Amino acid sequence: MKIGVLALQGAFIEHEAVLKRLGVDAVEVRLPADLDGVDGVIIPGGESTTMGKLAVQYQLIEPLRELAHAGKPLWGTCAGLIFMAKDVGRDQPLLGLMDVTVQRNAFGRQVDSFEANLNIQGVDGDRLFHAIFIRAPLIEAVGAGVEVLARVEKDDAEVIVAARQGNLLVTSFHPELSNDDRFHRYFLKMAESKT
Amino acid sequence: MQKDVGSVVVKRGLAQMLKGGVIMDVVTPEHAKIAEDAGACAVMALERVPADIRVTGGVARMSDPELILKIIDAVSIPVMAKCRIGHFVEAQVLESLGVDFIDESEVLTPADEAHHINKHDFKVPFVCGCRNLGEALRRIGEGAAMIRTKGEAGTGDVGEAVRHARSVLGEIRRLQTMAPEELMAYAKEIGAPYELVVETKELGRLPVVNFAAGGIATPADAALMMQLGVDGNFVGSGIFKSGDPARRAKAIVEATTHYRDANIIAEVSKNLGEPMVGRTVESMPQAERIAGRGW
Numbered sequence: 498m499k500i501g502v503l504a505l506q507g508a509f510i511e512h513e514a515v516l517k518r519l520g521v522d523a524v525e526v527r528l529p530a531d532l533d534g535v536d537g538v539i540i541p542g543g544e545s546t547t548m549g550k551l552a553v554q555y556q557l558i559e560p561l562r563e564l565a566h567a568g569k570p571l572w573g574t575c576a577g578l579i580f581m582a583k584d585v586g587r588d589q590p591l592l593g594l595m596d597v598t599v600q601r602n603a604f605g606r607q608v609d610s611f612e613a614n615l616n617i618q619g620v621d622g623d624r625l626f627h628a629i630f631i632r633a634p635l636i637e638a639v640g641a642g643v644e645v646l647a648r649v650e651k652d653d654a655e656v657i658v659a660a661r662q663g664n665l666l667v668t669s670f671h672p673e674l675s676n677d678d679r680f681h682r683y684f685l686k687m688a689e690s691k692t
Numbered sequence: 693m694q695k696d697v698g699s700v701v702v703k704r705g706l707a708q709m710l711k712g713g714v715i716m717d718v719v720t721p722e723h724a725k726i727a728e729d730a731g732a733c734a735v736m737a738l739e740r741v742p743a744d745i746r747v748t749g750g751v752a753r754m755s756d757p758e759l760i761l762k763i764i765d766a767v768s769i770p771v772m773a774k775c776r777i778g779h780f781v782e783a784q785v786l787e788s789l790g791v792d793f794i795d796e797s798e799v800l801t802p803a804d805e806a807h808h809i810n811k812h813d814f815k816v817p818f819v820c821g822c823r824n825l826g827e828a829l830r831r832i833g834e835g836a837a838m839i840r841t842k843g844e845a846g847t848g849d850v851g852e853a854v855r856h857a858r859s860v861l862g863e864i865r866r867l868q869t870m871a872p873e874e875l876m877a878y879a880k881e882i883g884a885p886y887e888l889v890v891e892t893k894e895l896g897r898l899p900v901v902n903f904a905a906g907g908i909a910t911p912a913d914a915a916l917m918m919q920l921g922v923d924g925n926f927v928g929s930g931i932f933k934s935g936d937p938a939r940r941a942k943a944i945v946e947a948t949t950h951y952r953d954a955n956i957i958a959e960v961s962k963n964l965g966e967p968m969v970g971r972t973v974e975s976m977p978q979a980e981r982i983a984g985r986g987w
Contacts, residue, residue: 607792
């Protein structure tokens with residue numbers, strides 16, 4: 498199993514470290530040729546505008562879309578969720594794969610960044626998942642084919658922070674920063690079922 | 693549902709999200725937009741870039757809150773701002789404005805000749821400069837969530853940033869070879885908290901993100917710092933004191949991402965126009981050098 502981690506900017510090394518602990522080959526993706534032979538791709542946290550511009554400049558948008566259309570799993574965390582979404586309410590380069598509407602920096606500025614324990618649909622075990630939200634986006638609306646995996650409280654309402662649409666997975670928090678690899682194992686199962 | 697804000701994890705976590713990126717000094721909302729459009733992962737909101745602080749002289753302080761707020765409104769990326777070393781009230785003001793990161797910076801005139809801010813008191817994360825491992829670990833001990841080299845800001849001379857990065861990273865490499873019983877003596881020698889010396893040895897790197905800063909002016913400078921082993925770059929005067937800031941900013945972003953790819957660094961370095969004129973650190977009298985500020 499070989500997983501590509503988009504390494505244009507952001508916390509890609511943290512994802513690689515978890516994958517390596519799980520015995521999976523992780524390759525850094527900066528150019529289209531780096532995608533050769535990958536079984537799935539993780540798009541890490543970072544700044545979505547930075548990643549989007551570099552992805553356009555180095556012709557990564559179409560190859561990533563083709564991988565997704567070929568059924569290979571893609572997982573976006575935080576900025577990766579923004580990058581995979583169809584609509585983020587402003588003009589910036591996007592893959593536009595996931596049928597979700599995203600609000601950027603939805604919980605406030607950095608002083609409002611937080612940690613919380615979430616109940617996550619479909620992730621192994623009864624334990625709550627300790628989720629780390631950093632200037633995090635949220636999912637305002639989902640299309641018909643999208644399954645909601647987790648929600649968090651915001652202003653007395655519950656908002657969507659993890660979702661899946663077939664081979665596409667998104668989380669607005671950072672499982673790569675938690676000492677809990679259940680989300681990575683969940684993603685690797687998606688990749689195994691495709692190989 | 694319990695939500696924990698301002699924890700060490702979320703403070704250090706934002707720095708982790710900035711890695712592999714370029715943080716640019718900006719003095720107007722228009723500069724901030726140019727920086728964001730060029731692919732900056734964050735901006736540093738300032739009244740004057742370090743090269744101008746040197747020219748103006750006098751006491752350099754925190755920027756006008758109105759300017760910082762305008763820059764916050766202009767961009768979607770994180771906004772940082774500087775306070776003086778030890779000036780915890782300037783830091784309280786910056787936190788209340790909603791800046792995403794505070795740089796307790798030697799570029800401004802220090803407000804305390806012996807003490808830095810107790811950064812554990814704040815929900816907002818701090819970045820601090822350092823010249824060596826002891827200084828880096830003292831700042832982390834005080835609560836810094838991110839470290840940068842000091843370099844010699846406002847010169848366009850990358851030599852000091854290289855010196856400081858080599859010092860920190862070389863000392864970490866030497867630490868790897870030490871026996872456990874040598875660590876306390878080493879902690880004493882470099883003036884660093886023992887627990888952080890042990891943690892750094894175990895990790896083989898600083899416990900927080902470590903950027904380069906001070907004198908970076910070209911795409912090759914940015915890639916040099918990355919190959920030396922830093923996590924990302926601050927570029928201050930080097931962009932907006934050059935002939936074509938938008939183009940140079942974009943080139944430095946691309947060189948930071950593709951830092952091992954000489955073909956790409958060559959390509960983005962073409963026709964960038966005039967770099968900032970710069971000033972060699974060697975030619976400067978000691979009194980004009982600012983990297984020595986910090987305790």
